[in-house]
Amino acid sequence: MAKVEKCSCGSDDEGLMDRLVEIIFSFKDKPGALIPVLQATQSLFGFIPQEAILKISEILNEPLSKVHGVITFYSFFSLKPRGKNLIRVCLGTACYVQGANEVLTALKQQLDIEIGETTPDKMFTLDVGRCFGACGLAPIIMVNDDVHQWVKPSGVKKILTGYKNKKVVNQEEGK
Amino acid sequence: MILTEEKTLLLKSDADLQALYKAILKSKEKNSEKIFICAGGGCIASGSKKVKEAFVKQIQSAGLNEKVSIMETGCLGPCAIGPVVVIEKDDTFYQKVRAQDVKDIVEQHLIGGKVVESLLHPVGENKVAKKSELPFFKNQDKQVLRNCGKIDPTEIKDYISCGGYQALSKVLTSMSSEQVVQEVSISGLRGRGGAGFPTGTKWNFARKSIDETKYILCNADEGDPGAFMDRSILEGDPHSIIEGMAIGAFAIGSSQGYVYVRAEYPLAVERLQIAIEQARSFGLIGENILGTGFNLDLEIRKGSGAFVCGEETALITSIEGNRGEPRPRPPFPAEKGLWNKPTVLNNVETFSNIPFLINVGGAKFAEKGTEKSKGTKIFALAGTVKISGLVEVPVGTPLRKLVYDIGGGISTSKKFKAAQIGGPSGGCIPAEHLDVPLDYESLNKLGAIMGSGGLIVMDESNCMVDVARFFLEFVQDESCGKCVPCREGTARMKQIVDRICEGKGEMKDLEELELLAITVTNSSLCGLGQTAPNPVLSTLRHFKEEYIEHIRDKKCRTAVCKELIVFEILDVCNGCQACKKVCPVEAILGDKKQQHIINTELCIRCGLCLSTCKFDAIVKY
Numbered sequence: 001m002a003k004v005e006k007c008s009c010g011s012d013d014e015g016l017m018d019r020l021v022e023i024i025f026s027f028k029d030k031p032g033a034l035i036p037v038l039q040a041t042q043s044l045f046g047f048i049p050q051e052a053i054l055k056i057s058e059i060l061n062e063p064l065s066k067v068h069g070v071i072t073f074y075s076f077f078s079l080k081p082r083g084k085n086l087i088r089v090c091l092g093t094a095c096y097v098q099g100a101n102e103v104l105t106a107l108k109q110q111l112d113i114e115i116g117e118t119t120p121d122k123m124f125t126l127d128v129g130r131c132f133g134a135c136g137l138a139p140i141i142m143v144n145d146d147v148h149q150w151v152k153p154s155g156v157k158k159i160l161t162g163y164k165n166k167k168v169v170n171q172e173e174g175k
Numbered sequence: 176m177i178l179t180e181e182k183t184l185l186l187k188s189d190a191d192l193q194a195l196y197k198a199i200l201k202s203k204e205k206n207s208e209k210i211f212i213c214a215g216g217g218c219i220a221s222g223s224k225k226v227k228e229a230f231v232k233q234i235q236s237a238g239l240n241e242k243v244s245i246m247e248t249g250c251l252g253p254c255a256i257g258p259v260v261v262i263e264k265d266d267t268f269y270q271k272v273r274a275q276d277v278k279d280i281v282e283q284h285l286i287g288g289k290v291v292e293s294l295l296h297p298v299g300e301n302k303v304a305k306k307s308e309l310p311f312f313k314n315q316d317k318q319v320l321r322n323c324g325k326i327d328p329t330e331i332k333d334y335i336s337c338g339g340y341q342a343l344s345k346v347l348t349s350m351s352s353e354q355v356v357q358e359v360s361i362s363g364l365r366g367r368g369g370a371g372f373p374t375g376t377k378w379n380f381a382r383k384s385i386d387e388t389k390y391i392l393c394n395a396d397e398g399d400p401g402a403f404m405d406r407s408i409l410e411g412d413p414h415s416i417i418e419g420m421a422i423g424a425f426a427i428g429s430s431q432g433y434v435y436v437r438a439e440y441p442l443a444v445e446r447l448q449i450a451i452e453q454a455r456s457f458g459l460i461g462e463n464i465l466g467t468g469f470n471l472d473l474e475i476r477k478g479s480g481a482f483v484c485g486e487e488t489a490l491i492t493s494i495e496g497n498r499g500e501p502r503p504r505p506p507f508p509a510e511k512g513l514w515n516k517p518t519v520l521n522n523v524e525t526f527s528n529i530p531f532l533i534n535v536g537g538a539k540f541a542e543k544g545t546e547k548s549k550g551t552k553i554f555a556l557a558g559t560v561k562i563s564g565l566v567e568v569p570v571g572t573p574l575r576k577l578v579y580d581i582g583g584g585i586s587t588s589k590k591f592k593a594a595q596i597g598g599p600s601g602g603c604i605p606a607e608h609l610d611v612p613l614d615y616e617s618l619n620k621l622g623a624i625m626g627s628g629g630l631i632v633m634d635e636s637n638c639m640v641d642v643a644r645f646f647l648e649f650v651q652d653e654s655c656g657k658c659v660p661c662r663e664g665t666a667r668m669k670q671i672v673d674r675i676c677e678g679k680g681e682m683k684d685l686e687e688l689e690l691l692a693i694t695v696t697n698s699s700l701c702g703l704g705q706t707a708p709n710p711v712l713s714t715l716r717h718f719k720e721e722y723i724e725h726i727r728d729k730k731c732r733t734a735v736c737k738e739l740i741v742f743e744i745l746d747v748c749n750g751c752q753a754c755k756k757v758c759p760v761e762a763i764l765g766d767k768k769q770q771h772i773i774n775t776e777l778c779i780r781c782g783l784c785l786s787t788c789k790f791d792a793i794v795k796y
Binding site: 031032033034035036038039062066069070073074075076077090091092093094095096097098102105109129130131132133134135136137138140145147148149153154 | 216217219220221253254255257397398399400401402403406438439440441476477478479480481482493494495496497498499514555556557558559563564565595598629631633637642645646649652653655759781782786
């Protein structure tokens with residue numbers, strides 16, 4: 001299955017829409033195509049724009065209500081644009097017993113947003129996850145595809161600064 | 176043609192496979208000393224990529240390229256002490272290796288022949304060098320994880336060199352589908368996803384279903400928080416899953432398989448994709464496999480962040496492109512599953528057991544484990560335990576052995592309180608039952624379940640009422656909403672437990688919780704709802720006193736339940752004002768260099784003062 005990377009070429013929305021239409025057609029004859037198409041859309045745009053939903057519904061011949069129903073069911077799909085960096089705090093059991101709630105509180109305080117919200121400067125979106133399978137390193141937060149382990153509430157500021165400065169905090173300093 | 180130098184090689188018969196196998200083994204005889212660097216998800220997060228780069232550089236500058244080769248492997252197990260490195264020639268195990276340590280390893284150990292003491296794992300007062308002598312490893316029995324840590328998961332030839340695809344060849348060239356099913360039935364293998372349904376029985380139902388189109392599905396939607404067994408197999412030995420699925424497909428008569436992997440595992444998806452493409456190019460899946468006329472194609476479908484899609488019928492519905500809502504059974508998927516065709520769904524670990532089972536035979540497989548639960552089980556040991564990570568032991572191993580002999584005991588200064596096993600469908604085992612054998616029946620008797628293998632160790636700092644509340648919140652978040660008992664029943668249960676945690680509970684709440692639990696269990700549509708009350712029932716059974724304290728005394732003995740915590744500033748306060756400055760509600764009073772005091776009426780119990788104080792002057796109780 002082709003991996004769809006988030007487009008960073010600076011193309012305008014129309015360019016992306018053309019790309020999306022190509023992708024939808026490539027999946028059209030696959031059984032159960034709707035979800036892989038939505039996954040590709042999410043990857044391409046960072047969320048699922050209304051225009052994309054219309055195109056998907058039209059080309060795959062699925063009712064709009066169904067497409068909407070599927071999007072709103074799965075937590076990975078977002079109808080709203082997300083920030084440049086998606087922070088997901090793991091609230092799985094192992095992370096929870098190792099203090100993940102305190103880490104989440106610290107992040108909320110630092111960013112001054114609630115779960116599901118994006119900072120006004122569009123740098124960060126805060127979300128929770130329910131286990132990334134790195135339980136031996138709890139508590140975990142993921143920022144985009146980077147895993148940060150043994151996160152302490154006091155260490156949160158440094159991690160955020162790293163992304164603001166477009167650097168990834170040295171993983172070995174995480175503990 | 177030098178077989179081992181071919182990047183891809185279409186194997187058209189068992190003879191081709193055997194020739195390649197022998198050629199690879201022969202080439203390994205002359206091969207260099209290996210350095211295994213764990214590239215499981217955990218060690219990657221801890222920085223193993225930088226360690227690998229450092230090894231490449233140091234080996235090069237020491238002129239050892241011909242003599243030493245570096246291999247990135249799947250998860251070795253002890254994630255908490257990663258990045259881990261194993262020197263093959265003398266089985267030396269190094270822990271917490273950083274890039275700056277690599278020069279010493281190369282110069283002192285590889286060249287000088289002397290181990291680097293500071294990187295060895297301590298056991299008591301001593302340091303132990305050999306991996307096979309470490310309690311973490313010697314107390315395990317790696318069957319499913321046999322290849323993890325020894326092979327490059329992105330290299331099919333490594334898998335073949337360990338006997339990979341021999342079982343598939345044996346099945347396709349010398350067994351009938353009935354014989355395969357019989358072998359699996361004799362083994363007593365039970366589904367490793369949590370339900371523990373006999374695998375041979377499931378395959379037999381599907382085998383007998385009359386339909387030309389059948390599907391074989393792998394459930395890699397490992398959603399239980401605290402579980403990472405399947406992740407490690409997907410990342411560390413993906414071909415074992417492919418081989419297991421191919422054997423299953425042959426047994427039931429399917430030529431199309433899907434692996435449903437959760438989206439939270441991008442590395443697992445990547446490695447599995449590589450493995451499928453390699454298997455295809457080597458002719459081990461696709462058309463006319465090994466010239467036997469058997470066809471199978473495999474495709475990956477990714478999840479999109481819904482825990483309920485780990486449930487069999489919800490997973491099927493999701494592949495079909497719908498909201499992941501479960502369906503009533505009967506009809507069971509073996510009869511009418513994906514697109515209404517006979518379908519077998521098994522867990523990653525179940526499939527990974529299959530090649531080994533076929534190779535040794537069902538009877539031999541059944542020699543391990545207990546009377547009713549055969550083989551080994553992988554557990555993901557996490558929480559307040561010294562060495563958290565991946566562990567494989569025979570089914571029936573006592574819990575105590577896992578926590579103390581393998582896990583090294585409690586990582587904090589507090590005592591063991593409970594082991595939560597089975598995820599949101601499971602229960603808590605208290606200290607008095609530490610010797611419980613980890614098998615399906617013994618755990619059921621204590622109100623827990625084996626589950627997929629997630630095992631979270633908790634110490635005295637965990638509030639068991641809060642644990643119940645945590646799981647109810649999880650279920651409420653993840654409930655698909657289709658059936659009333661789960662959607663509404665767990666909501667009401669959560670309201671009651673919330674009230675108890677806030678100090679507003681009443682004694683009659685405990686009866687109401689039990690009654691609701693019975694209703695939700697008996698009338699929910701799927702396993703998510705049916706098992707959602709388990710954490711509550713289990714904590715009520717083993718930790719009722721804590722519930723009573725919350726209700727009667729308005730007290731949380733572990734100071735976890737926010738509304739019941741009291742924060743206090745002690746006499747040692749030196750009036751530095753640090754806590755006063757961070758308090759978001761200005762609840763702290765006191766002048767500079769004077770004893771500070773917290774106004775408990777205003778205090779919102781956020782804990783910022785406690786974490787800010789550098790003089791241990793603030794306590795909570």
